[in-house]
Amino acid sequence: MSTPARSRPDAPLWAWLAVGALGYLALPWYAIQDANGLTRVAGVFGDPVTANGLVQALVHGRAWLLAGVLGLALAAVGTLQGPGRRQAMLLLAGAALGVGGLAASGFAIGARGWSFEFLQAAASPLAIGQPGIGWGGFVVLASLVVLGAFGLARWGFFRGDLFVSAAVVGCGTLLALFIVFPVLKALGAAFLTEDGGFAPTLLWERVAGERNFGLGCLTGGPRCGVAWNTLFLGLMTAASTTLLGTLMALMAERSSRRMGGALNVVAMLPIITPPFVVGLGLILLFGRAGIVNQLLEWGFGITPTRWFYGWFGVWVAQTFAFTPIAFMIMRGVVQGIAPSLEEAAQTLRASPRQTFMTVTLPLLKPGLANAFLVGFIESMADFGNPIVVGGQFSVLSTEIFFAIVGAQYDQGRAASLAWLLTLFALGVFALQRWLLRRQSFTTVSGKGDAGVPMPLPASIRRLVHGIALPWMAFTLLVYLFAFAGGFVQTWGRDYTLTLAHFRTAFALEWGEFGLVWAGTAWNSFFTTIKLAAISAPMTATLGLLIAWLLARTQFRGQGAFEFAALLAFAIPGTVLGVSYILAFNVPPVELTGTGLIIVLCFLFRNLPVGVRAGTAAFKQLDASLDEASLMLRASSVQTLRHVVLPLLKPALVAALVYSFVRAITTVSAVIFLVTAENELATTYIIGRVGNGDYGVALAYCTVLILLMSVATALIQWLVGERRLGRRRAGATGATPPGAPA
Numbered sequence: 001m002s003t004p005a006r007s008r009p010d011a012p013l014w015a016w017l018a019v020g021a022l023g024y025l026a027l028p029w030y031a032i033q034d035a036n037g038l039t040r041v042a043g044v045f046g047d048p049v050t051a052n053g054l055v056q057a058l059v060h061g062r063a064w065l066l067a068g069v070l071g072l073a074l075a076a077v078g079t080l081q082g083p084g085r086r087q088a089m090l091l092l093a094g095a096a097l098g099v100g101g102l103a104a105s106g107f108a109i110g111a112r113g114w115s116f117e118f119l120q121a122a123a124s125p126l127a128i129g130q131p132g133i134g135w136g137g138f139v140v141l142a143s144l145v146v147l148g149a150f151g152l153a154r155w156g157f158f159r160g161d162l163f164v165s166a167a168v169v170g171c172g173t174l175l176a177l178f179i180v181f182p183v184l185k186a187l188g189a190a191f192l193t194e195d196g197g198f199a200p201t202l203l204w205e206r207v208a209g210e211r212n213f214g215l216g217c218l219t220g221g222p223r224c225g226v227a228w229n230t231l232f233l234g235l236m237t238a239a240s241t242t243l244l245g246t247l248m249a250l251m252a253e254r255s256s257r258r259m260g261g262a263l264n265v266v267a268m269l270p271i272i273t274p275p276f277v278v279g280l281g282l283i284l285l286f287g288r289a290g291i292v293n294q295l296l297e298w299g300f301g302i303t304p305t306r307w308f309y310g311w312f313g314v315w316v317a318q319t320f321a322f323t324p325i326a327f328m329i330m331r332g333v334v335q336g337i338a339p340s341l342e343e344a345a346q347t348l349r350a351s352p353r354q355t356f357m358t359v360t361l362p363l364l365k366p367g368l369a370n371a372f373l374v375g376f377i378e379s380m381a382d383f384g385n386p387i388v389v390g391g392q393f394s395v396l397s398t399e400i401f402f403a404i405v406g407a408q409y410d411q412g413r414a415a416s417l418a419w420l421l422t423l424f425a426l427g428v429f430a431l432q433r434w435l436l437r438r439q440s441f442t443t444v445s446g447k448g449d450a451g452v453p454m455p456l457p458a459s460i461r462r463l464v465h466g467i468a469l470p471w472m473a474f475t476l477l478v479y480l481f482a483f484a485g486g487f488v489q490t491w492g493r494d495y496t497l498t499l500a501h502f503r504t505a506f507a508l509e510w511g512e513f514g515l516v517w518a519g520t521a522w523n524s525f526f527t528t529i530k531l532a533a534i535s536a537p538m539t540a541t542l543g544l545l546i547a548w549l550l551a552r553t554q555f556r557g558q559g560a561f562e563f564a565a566l567l568a569f570a571i572p573g574t575v576l577g578v579s580y581i582l583a584f585n586v587p588p589v590e591l592t593g594t595g596l597i598i599v600l601c602f603l604f605r606n607l608p609v610g611v612r613a614g615t616a617a618f619k620q621l622d623a624s625l626d627e628a629s630l631m632l633r634a635s636s637v638q639t640l641r642h643v644v645l646p647l648l649k650p651a652l653v654a655a656l657v658y659s660f661v662r663a664i665t666t667v668s669a670v671i672f673l674v675t676a677e678n679e680l681a682t683t684y685i686i687g688r689v690g691n692g693d694y695g696v697a698l699a700y701c702t703v704l705i706l707l708m709s710v711a712t713a714l715i716q717w718l719v720g721e722r723r724l725g726r727r728r729a730g731a732t733g734a735t736p737p738g739a740p741a
Contacts, residue, residue, distance in 0.1 A: 012162055013079040013091075013150055016143045020072045023139030029053040029065065031134035031590060044136075048128070053136050061128050064105035068140045071098020075147045088154035095148025102141060106133060106588025115587075132590025145173050157555070163636040164553055168561070171546055175564040178604045182583035183567060186575060187422075190415035206416035223392070227420055230380055230396045233311060234424070237318040238375035244319065245326025245371055246364065247468040253334045254456045255464060266472045269479055270320045272708035274665045274682055277701045278320050279388035280694075281482030282313065291481070309391030317385040320475065322378045325658065326371035329613050332650030333367030336617065342454040352457040360454070366619040369432045370612040376428050377566070377608070380421050383574055383668040396421050401574045401668075418575050422567070429566065483705075486698035501699035521700055524684040529707075531595055531680075532663035535602035539659035540652060542603070543610020547651075548644065550611075551618035552626055566608045573668030576605060581672055595678045598670055602663040609662075610655035617651040656715045661708045 028050050044052040048060040057065040071094040078090025108115055113126040133141075149169035150162050158165040190203045207213075214225040223229075252263050270278060286292050286308035293304035337360060345355040383397045390398065396417050403414035456464060489496040505521035546565050550558065568576060580601055584591040591597035621644070629639040645652070667682045674683050681704060688697040 009083050010079050013075075013147065016146050016150070017072060017076055017079065020068075020140050020143035020147075023136045023143065024053040024069065024072075027052060027136035027139060028134045029056050029136040030130065031132045053140065062130060064101065064109065067101025067105065068098045068144065071095060071101070071144055072140075072147075074098075075144075078151070083154055085155065088151045091147050091151030091154060095144045095151060098144040099141060099148065102137070102144075103588070106130075110587050130587060132587045142170075145169060158553065161636055164549070167545060168549055168553070168555055171542065171549065172557075172561055172564075174542070175561070175604075177589075178600055179567050180564055182579035183418075183576070185583045186411075186579035187415045187418055189411045190419055192412060194412075202412065203416055203419060206413050207420060212417070212420070223394075226394045226396055226399050226417075229311065229394060230421070231424060233315060233318070233395060234376045234379040234428075236315050237322060237379035238372045240315070240319045241322045241326045241375040242330075242368060242371045244323045244468065244471055245328075246330045246368065247464045248323070248327045248472075249330035249334045250456060250460075251464050251468050252331055254453060255461055263472070266475055269475055269705070270322075270324050272661045272665070272705055272712065273479070274667070274685060274701055274704065277482050277698070278478065279317055279385060280485070280698075281478040282308070282317055282320075282389060284481045284485075285478065286313070306391060309389055310393045311390075313389035313391070314386050314393060314395075317389055318379050318382055320478070321382070321385060322375050323471075325374055325378065325609060328650075328654040328658065329371045329374065329616055330364070330367045332613065332654060333364055333616055335650055336621075337363050337453070339453045343452075346454070352454065353459060355454060356457055356460055365435075367616045369435060370616045373428055373432050374609060374612050377425050380424060381573060397574070397668075404574065404578055414575065414578075425566070426563065429563065483698060483702055485694055486702045488695070490695070501695035502703070504696050505700050506703065521681075521684055521696075524679040524681050525703075527595070527678055528664055528681040531599050531602065531678075532660050535599045535606075535663050536656055536660035538599075539603050539606050540610050540655035543607050543655050543659075544614040544645075544648060544652060546607075546611050547614025547618055548640065551615060552623065562611075565611045568605050568608060573605065573666065574671070577601065577669050577672040592673075593675050593678075598673050598678060598680070601669050601673060602659070602666070605666065605669045606659040606662050609658045610651075613651040613654040614648065617648050621647055653716055657712050660711060660715070664704060664708060 026044060028044055029052055030049070032050060044050060045055055048056065051060060053065050053068065056062045057069070074094030074097060075091050076094075078087045078094060081087040081090065108119060109126065109130050111129045111131055113129045114120045114123065146166050146169070149166040152158065152169065153160050153162045153165035158168065190206065191198055191200060193199050193202065210225065212225045212227045214223075215228070224232075248263060284290055288304045288306050290308075293302075296302040297304055341363070342355050342359050345359045346352070350358070380395075381397060383401060386393070386395050386398045387401070400414045400417045403410045403417065455461075486501055487497055487499070488494070489498050489500070504519065506519040506525075509516040509518040543565075546561075550562055555561075580597055581592055583589070584597060591600070625643055625647075626639055629643045630636075634642070664681060667686065670680060671683060671686075674680050681700065685697045685700050688694075688700070
């Protein structure tokens, strides 16, 4: 820790004790929910609805809340002891008493008294129950968790670093509460019979069937099982997105700097667009009545068919959707390669092609592995593209959706299929860890590097341009057809240009009391922007913090910690949304119907991209940078702020951009969480599409794309670029070794 912290080693402990006291005295203990899931900080000494925790316990008969008071008191006694094992024991005991007592009472006591039948039979009825926890209870529990983490540090864990210990325990608690707990609650249904009985063999009976693992497509049958379909599609999508993302990153950083701006715009189009826009554009091109089929019929007499619908159409749509993620990950990795390594190889008479194949390409391995993993998991969890262009090609995500919302309403089958997705993701995750084991890819160290990045060899440059440029042109073509629908009267019948669809959605009028937001889309628009703006910085911060903990610290359970952070991608958005409803619909955490549950869903659904982007970037940063800062008596917080964070700007931009635009464009994860007060842009658009009003839907999509383009540019401008002290090619007459003078 820094010098001030060493002179006052217990200052953080007293600060968190004060936070706990504040939670008990100044905030309502239980949630008083409005449309945004916030509580009114008023009347904390009043009635049983708004009172603080202490008044609830002493005046209103909820004595079980005193467990937190006793826990804080025990931690305060430990703090008075000074650093040492005795203090650690008291801090851990206080945290265990407070958190354990409050959590146990929270799950055991609901709004009508005891929550479980065996408690109702064994104990006398309660005079009063309790609703869901509010901000007061949350603040107290957070302080107890942090004090417990401080106790672990005082015991000797995490090298005695209070910040690292609190970060690991705090992040682990959040992952357990908002990812592991709801997912396990939903997946547990795989072992439950229709009458609620427990049957351990039921999972195998539901999974091991011809519908899931059939090989009919290999033996002359009509189709393969949905599990094989999902695995095949995931591998295909991961390979194509990783390849295209890498080629675009190389073109942006090592080929043509003049095309950098245009490349950024084109590469970002699929990620800042609601997923059904891409599907609609592809259908207008390749559908039965699409342009391509019409040309084939006109030129060659080929009867139009539905050839595009199936695995090929889903693969193309997913490649459109997920290539930008790979591009953002790989661009940061390409930027981080030290030119001095390439110059050293060329000084030893290696040709540019040899240098690229033996130096540059191997150093891209962490990014390639991370991009492949993210592409594979995104493909498995994708719902929108298979439902739009999949036709008869079934995958696990759509099977789960129909099992939940279809006529069968078989939650057990949905949970069983979700188990398969989790196991597939775990297998690819383990394979990635095995491939990258015991290998070092550090390229950014504490030493200066004024080298010039090596331009791509001519043969590699031709390959990059030959694949990436046509793909970019294809992207523009798809969006040209999709967006035209917002500016014509009726697509397919009346192509008269009009702005009527935009006026319907975003009309402004001047009324008696001033400006009136008369358009039907304004409410969902403002709600979406607000919730996305809240969740994006939280997602980026938590993701990069977890990446730093995984890359720079060692602790027991680190593998489980990382898997929990990535688990949200392995679960389809529909299942995650249903999991949140099941887990957070009753006390102790009652969030259903609020804006807060949507923010949390955004945060933890998009968290893995921040973690993977940060992990890839950290593999390129020499640990000696952190060590040098700590040796100069800087704290872990100061090292993160002044040394590590400036070198992580590409990863920070990737996390901020992706989490913001994904929050705006997501569908499946929030479709069950929205309400009339918290309608989102995507649910509004889906409603319009369901009513056949494609013009208004596409007009809204156009506005969203413009908005997210501006937001992306603003984020990149505010964060800035990483400065590595390197020269640019052509600066001060510099010429890379081996290049013609």
